[in-house]
Amino acid sequence: MSTTRPRPAVPPRAVPVGRATVDAARWPDVAAPPRSSAARTALTAAVLRRSLDRLPLRVRFAGGAPAGKGGPLLDVRDPAAFHGRIGSQGLVGFGESYMAGEWDSPDLVAVLTVLAGHADRLIPGPMQRLRGLWAPRRPDAQRNTPGGSRDNISRHYDLSNELFGLFLDATLSYSSAVFRGFPAHRDLLAAAQQRKIDRLLDLAEVREGSTVLEIGTGWGELAIRAAARGARVTSVTLSREQRDLARERVAAAGLADRVTVELRDYREVRGRYDAVVSVEMIEAVGVEFWPAYFRTLDARLAPGGRVALQAITMPHARMLAARSTFTWISKYIFPGGQIPSTEAIERTVGEHTGLALAHRDAFGPHYAETLRLWRERFTERADEVDALGFDATFRRMWTFYLAYSEAGFRSGYLDVQQYAFTKEAAR
Structure with missing residues (x-):
């Protein structure tokens, strides 16, 4: 790393x-x-x-x-x-x-x-x-053009693989887990992350012989689990740190012949796939480019295929009020980001694609627990964060980010959804 x-x-x-x-x-x-x-x-x-x-x-x-x-x-x-x-x-x-x-x-x-x-x-x-x-107002420099997206993603995900490794579990999954019960125990976080991934792969009907496109690699766990089912996976990310470590993890799992991890914008991907999976990626796309994102999912999905999407959401009225505002989160944590509403997602899909909604379920309390476990581990390992070169102001910033996010889910201001969309088979 x-x-x-x-x-x-x-x-x-x-x-x-x-x-x-x-x-x-x-x-x-x-x-x-x-x-x-x-x-x-x-x-x-x-x-x-x-x-x-x-x-x-x-x-x-x-x-x-x-x-x-x-x-x-x-x-x-x-x-x-x-x-x-x-x-x-x-x-x-x-x-x-x-x-x-x-x-x-x-x-x-x-x-x-x-x-x-x-x-x-x-x-x-x-x-x-x-x-x-x-x-x-949001600065134009944070627009998620192809060049802007690379800069925005790098500012967060290229901070340090070691930093993320200090508070994430062994799967290096940086999205909501799905637990069997509450309160969640940290020793069960990795299993809960794998459960979340398996639910998404099931929604996308990934099986032996499937071709899978993953938009937003993370650190490779979903690609590894899809390949372990016998699928062939192409995964794209704009983070060099994530790409490099994901490739290492894929090779260590003995799946390099089944998984390709590329440094590529989602708009640059070509080809057709049986399944397209994207986990908490839409939040980084930006309102302006939501139509392009969903058109890409549609274009890359083969007829008869399925899209599985995990997305953080917020109430539609609050999304409309905040979508052009420059927030603390967009200044310090996720430049160019915007959380959608379920209405915005489903309206954009309906207006810009031929995809059909097949499934949606919400599990916001699971994200609150996931964030609690991350925050507690980050706090406990403050000395190790300091040793990586991140100063006290950064540590207060990151603590505030994790607590702020957890509070959003505990209050119901934020939620998280798993979606499945289908595409009619060719006649």
């Missing part, structure tokens, strides 16, 4: 921010928060306090006594910086404030679950209707 990480363009300069020390070269917007006028900061503070007072939270400002209706504690250590960041950058500022140590919680997931569950009540109605005026 190799380790690659973004390097500062100039020598690092550590500056104290909140309760943390931040490398100003690597994290400029965390080290130097955007300016916010006193009036705007005061207005933000008033709006936030009014909103938070209605939630099942306890909020403590600058070490004072907690106030609120009860529930998990949101501890705001630097109120001026906290309100200033949110006032100027919205939810991007909320996440950056956590990265800077300006707020924290003894139960981060619980706080974020409350906030996610009441997201439509945090911003007053009049301000929500004016979202287009105050919310940051």
Whole structure:
């Protein structure tokens, strides 16, 4: 395995921010928060306090006594910086404030679950209707053109194979598992990931002699399990790190004659396949390119074949509100990403392909448990993350990302689906 990480363009300069020390070269917007006028900061503070007072939270400002209706504690250590960041950058500022140590919680997931569950009540109605005026817009640089997609994917998946190996299970599966029961035990995570993969392969009817296209390789587990059934697999990814390690794993499994892993954009694939499988790839495609993605699935599927798709989803109204907004997740974790709704998926398939929906089921609670196990392992192995060269600000960022995602599923704001689509056999 190799380790690659973004390097500062100039020598690092550590500056104290909140309760943390931040490398100003690597994290400029965390080290130097955007300016916010006193009036705007005061207005933000008033709006936030009014909103938070209605939630099942306890909020403590600058070490004072907690106030609120009860529930998990949101501890705001630097109120001026906290309100200033949110006032100027919205939810991007909320996440950056956590990265800077300006707020924290003894139960981060619980706080974020409350906030996610009441997201439509945090911003007053009049301000929500004016979202287009105050919310940051997605930069054009994050558009998922063929070149843009390579950059966007690389920024996340090429961080380091070793980093992902520290918190994922032995299958290196980076998507929701399917458990037999809750609470899930970490020793059963690998089996639960294999169960998820087998369900997808069953939905796609992958068997001896099948030809399979996988769009979004991950680190090779699905391709390996499909090949073990006797299928021949072509798997494509835009991550060099994933491609290289997936090839190693395929060879170690003795399946190199059945699996080809290519560094290729999904739009560049040619040929027809009995089955097309894509696991949590659509979230990286971008709204603009959803039609092209589903047309590709249709074009690459042979008549009589089946598509199996796993996708994170969100409510349609919230998707519409957020689809052009520049979020903390798109800035720091998944540039160019957008989570669809089930309505968006099914409408796009219906309008742009000849595919027919054959199956859909949701299992959001399983993703919450998957993320809990990842987060706990990441936290326990913080010293090893540090040894790979990822600093304290990165570790707070990644903790926030995993907790934020877990909270989305626990609150019901997010869900995850497995789909099967069919294509009519040639007459």
